[in-house]
Amino acid sequence: MNYKSLPEGYILLRSINPQKDRRLAHLVNGLSLAIAVGMVAAALPFVPFSTFLSIRAPSLFDVLRPLLLLPALLLYSAAHELIRWHYLKRYGKMKPNTMKGRFFCMGSNACFDRRSYLIISLAPVILLGALLMILNFALPVSCFWFVYFVQVLNLSGAAGDFYVSVYLSRLPRTVLTRDCGASTEIYVLAAKAE
8 A cells, every 4th residue: 555645653764865874875886886797797708898899890870889878878867767757656646756966866755565665666677677688689799788788777776776675575564665766764653663
């Protein structure tokens, strides 16, 4: 069950905010870096990095490929937040908020049950990850690293979502969450907190 505001009987258990918790920021950034390095290391034996910069039969894409990577990453980030917006609206039954700070992100004043929040949190990385994986197999090998770098951003950039998801999965089903954009507030029934 999801609510437009916090129901009675719930109290704040924890606010997860890497921007305000230096230790958590180091943990999430370390996880993100480990995912990125692991993904690149796993792919290198199969597709040499030289394919990203090689131009055998030059096409406009081959010449512009390195320059197009930044716009592709920005397009990915917009798609990620758009998917998040869709699920925040769908489960929160209200218009999500646009948060601006260090990063552009979506949030909501609604409170979500554990299942709904896990879907909201993980849907962008799963849906875009599946699309990127299909593109990696469908496109020529010369495009592999271009698409794979976006996939690396997809998975490594979701380190905070993975952390919150694992943390939530250990809590009772009655837990409620509020996605504040850069932070996540977790609420439990007052009796469960004692």
